[in-house]
Amino acid sequence: MKLISKYLKPYLWFVVIITFLTIVRGVTELLLPSLLGNFIRDGIDAGNTTVMWKYALIMLAITIVGTAAVILSSYFEARTSTSFGYDLRIAVYEKVNEFSIEELNSFTISSLITRSTQDIQQLQQVTNMSLRMLILQPVLAVGGIIFAIQTHAPLSIVIAVGIISLLLLLTLIFVVSVPKFNVMQQITDQINLVTRETLSGTKVIRAFGGDELQHEKIDKVNKDFYKIGRFINAFMVMTWPFMSVVLGLIGVLILYLGATKYVNINEFGYESLISLNIYATRVIMAFMMMSFMFVMVPRALVSARRIREVLDTEQSIKDPENPILIEKVEDKMVATLDDDKKITFSGSVEFRDVCFQ
Template sequence: MLKLFKGLKPYWTLVIGVLVLVFISTLTDLELPDLMSDIVDTGIVQGDVSYILGRGGVMLLVALLGTVCTILTSYLSSKIGMGFSRDLRKKVFEKVESFSLTEINEMGTASLITRTTNDINQVQMVVIMMMRMMLSAPIMIVGALIMALRKDVELSKVILVVIPIIIVTIAIIAKFTLPMFQKMQNKIDKLNLVVRENLTGIRVIRVFNKVEAEQERFNQASLEVSRIATMANRLMGALMPLMMLILNLSIIAVIWFGGIRINDGDLMVGDLMAFIQYLTQVMFSLLMLTMMFVLIPRAQASAVRINEVLEMESPIQEPKEAIQPQLKGYVEFKNVSFGYEGAEEYAISNISFVAKPGEVTAIIGGTGSGKSSILNMIPRFYDAAKGEVLVDGVNVRDMNQQELRSKIGYVPQKAMLFTGTIRDNILYGKEDATDEEVRHALDIAQATDFVSKMKEGIESPISQGGTNVSGGQKQRLSIARAIVRKPEIYLFDDSFSALDFKTDAQLRAALKKETKDSTVIIVAQRVSTVMDATRILVMDEGHIVGMGTHEELLQTNEIYQQIVESQLKKGEEE
């Protein structure tokens, strides 16, 4: 957690302000029992009313000063804690944004969400409490001990005996609870995963009548969180009654021995009253520290998880000196092999081909043959295990990632739209695109027809995940987003699957004119989508088993023939 506290540097002036206020507030708290002692031993014993009123007035002023300092401390500590957590969330989010798909898959989306929200909230709470309590408690303990020693050295031995007992008790309980809080955060990850899967897969769950099964899965995950939390909180909850028991026993001991010393004439009544208050201040300061120890184990577990994100290094790094490309729109694979994390075999092996501007390169093959893996290598979502991926004649490892991706118009396999309007989603491809460019992109993507029928046209709202438009409409809007960018390279990852054959044909005809100066790479399942391509790569089990035009492959490649035979009627083949 100390590593995370480096993020408090921008707030050092506020931290100093809190320290000063806490110090003043603690001094006022320590002064009040001493003033009360004077009132009892001098004012009441001697019957001096003016002395009582004078010292009473001083007590009111001291109490008022302490109250003002406490309020300001709460304000500044909240400001520090909220600013710290905001900065930390920004760091974690930016770090996650820099991850390749490998790191995101390794940690899991649900876990990353928990770490960015729940875990940071735990650390934020500790920072705020630390500003308010952890700074004042040690000062109060030391100050109260000094004041108690001033009142009576012999009675102070009670405090010196009690403190080690409390420290040992806290340490034993914390030792057992820290691992529990780590487990609890992991269980919260699992709970978030179940909730996320249920919300995103609600249609599938309902259509297969699995609502009750999913409710049971959620209940099980929730029960695991509750069970771990209950065990941890039971242990931590035992601290408070233990502390109160020790406090009450200590007060009894002080009154017992204090009464003897008063009887012997070694101690005044007011001093005993003040001593009991100093004892109470020491004990309550230890209680405050105990409350911190209730929070610290969980925050420590959260801090470890946050640091895992911040310290994780992605294998995909920016080159020290980016090479400037000399070509435009060229894509080349040289003996490329790639495997996913934990897989025993490569997803693609020894892939070599060239795609040039003005050409359409299509990739076809069975499910799991490695088609999408090839496309993911070009924008450097993953790095090749072997071989080279070249864009404009430069290895993608030697290019600035932002510059590389600015050359690419990418349409993913699963169309993704964002909350906002249709116009906002198209502008995702090019922020400064004019309305004319947006409408042109919609025309090419064959989306104008359904967009014009919507009540607000291009200003029509898109709900989260694009749930208020159909699958085919989402695909066409995703294609329009890529088109408006006017990139050097177009990557279509099975982006026409939700379109009917007529719309598919119209879209490809319009695209052909729009992309005549660009490199186009299409992954598709339909033969009708790829048959007009300049070259077709036939994939099977991660290897290129055929390359050529539609006519050439019909004559020479058995796998392609089987694909054609399964999809097209004889009349369409001819």
């Protein structure tokens, strides 16, 4: 995603702040299950009220710190992503303004409208989600795995099986989604084209009795968009039940195996089993959130490629490196060429009633 990194560079300090706040948020979420286990073991089971108050206050303080980190990071995420979208829109707008008729025809007006609006909006949303999820979820996933292994290594194998299943699903999502999202954006261009034809050529269409033909065009592109949208949505919706089943099975297996084989062995009590189950849920949920990002990333890749095509287009009309200098000498006009050769001619350069506003 070179395009995103290029236009995020001016906001690098914001990204650093977001990363720090997100790590703080992740650490606070990971500390709570361990403290909860200590609260149960050393406080409730032992009947020690002092210890219970101690852990309760520590957990409250950690929760407050985590909440503050969430609020601040959300502010910087929104500011960074909207600024990124603003800069990208300006860049595309300025580039399109420099296009000649040849470049405009090569893209078509409808496609340029889609690229300047929907594609940039898609990249802005992915940037916002990336700043939030692609930093937080890996922290929760890696940290959760480490804490789970420290809590009970043998039972952590169940989490590993769930992770492998989700990784296979993520790979399938990526392979299937990228070509389909590319087709969807092309159909969106066609919808914009037909809509623009209908709105701008209403009088001509009615004058020549082309209403039925125009309706057929609109119906065709709408059906194409419906078919591709139905396939993508159905495919994506089917992935969530699978993830929920994986999450439920992992929780059941950990509780069953822990309660029947490992509880009260080597100081592994029910409080540790509860903490381990929470860590397992954190890890699987982190991968589920990352899978949600993988749903958005393929479409963002298509949008980024389409925007880069606009920004990387070479202009057919360029200002000359050494423009001809024309100046007035006495009553004659003198033009100086590249080889310092001068041409004298009669006439004058004059502007009247010219406005560039």
